[in-house]
Amino acid sequence: MTFGSRLRHAMDTRGPLCVGVDPHPELLLGWGLTDDPRGLERFALTVTEALAPQVAVLKPQSAFFERHGAAGIAVLEKLIPLARDAGCLVLMDAKRGDIGSTMQAYADAYVTPTSPLACDAITANPYLGFGSLEILIDYAVKFDAGVFVVTLTSNPEGPEVQRSSAAGGGTVAGSILRQIAAVNQAAEPMGSIGAVVGTTIGEPGEDLRINGPLLAPGLGAQGGTPEDAARIFAGVLENVVPAAAREVLRAGPDVAALRDAARGLNAALSWS
Numbered sequence: 001m002t003f004g005s006r007l008r009h010a011m012d013t014r015g016p017l018c019v020g021v022d023p024h025p026e027l028l029l030g031w032g033l034t035d036d037p038r039g040l041e042r043f044a045l046t047v048t049e050a051l052a053p054q055v056a057v058l059k060p061q062s063a064f065f066e067r068h069g070a071a072g073i074a075v076l077e078k079l080i081p082l083a084r085d086a087g088c089l090v091l092m093d094a095k096r097g098d099i100g101s102t103m104q105a106y107a108d109a110y111v112t113p114t115s116p117l118a119c120d121a122i123t124a125n126p127y128l129g130f131g132s133l134e135i136l137i138d139y140a141v142k143f144d145a146g147v148f149v150v151t152l153t154s155n156p157e158g159p160e161v162q163r164s165s166a167a168g169g170g171t172v173a174g175s176i177l178r179q180i181a182a183v184n185q186a187a188e189p190m191g192s193i194g195a196v197v198g199t200t201i202g203e204p205g206e207d208l209r210i211n212g213p214l215l216a217p218g219l220g221a222q223g224g225t226p227e228d229a230a231r232i233f234a235g236v237l238e239n240v241v242p243a244a245a246r247e248v249l250r251a252g253p254d255v256a257a258l259r260d261a262a263r264g265l266n267a268a269l270s271w272s
Helices: 003-014 025-030 037-051 062-066 070-085 100-110 130-142 172-184 226-232 255-268
Strands: 018-021 057-060 089-096 121-124 146-152 193-197 214-216 240-244
Touching: 003 089, 003 146, 018 037, 025 037, 037 057, 037 062, 037 070, 037 255, 057 062, 057 070, 057 240, 062 070, 062 089, 070 089, 089 100, 089 146, 100 130, 121 130, 130 146, 130 172, 146 172, 172 193, 226 240
Parallel strands: 018 057, 018 240, 057 089, 089 121, 121 146, 146 193, 193 214, 214 240
Antiparallel strands: none
């Protein structure tokens, strides 16, 4: 099955919620854990044990694992198969972006099945030009993985690039969305190339009909609400993957409390 097909099935059966696995130092301390590889592993594997059997997507934030060096990457290598064995899709939030052989290496690392870090999907940065993602997208399609392209973010610096004028008219973000839509053209039930569009951006001002998934971070602690998502993504809500992290993770370390928090947020995101 393509990533788009697997994601559609997961969202239809488990609800749309994606939970970020973001081991912030303050979250580790809040759980009574040490900010070291041992605390990181306890945190990450507890979140995975609690949530992988019930949510559609887990989204580990690679940077919070990388900060612990090789031991942190080793925790990622444990998390990924554990989550996937429980029927959960794993989206690596790494926001990789480069050209040529370097992008090939990122594709080898994150979407080639023989890699210990192979995931269902990865986030990618298109601001070296959308064409710079071609190798990654080609490999993702080849191996039935997905790519979520950073498009409209909620950070205040984002519009400087994303809302600027593109060479062919319209905005840079609009150009990216059109190129994603072209890759996903005619895919059923939806394409495997998605866009990242924050729930705190106000009005998108762009056509979000990309025939692919729309990762919508920013719920909860960052200020986004289910009502914001319903407004921003009106007309394409069936493809929206709302993402939250601290809103759920603060309920830990109790496994039952984590599950209850995710279940409650998922219910609030039932667009139907």
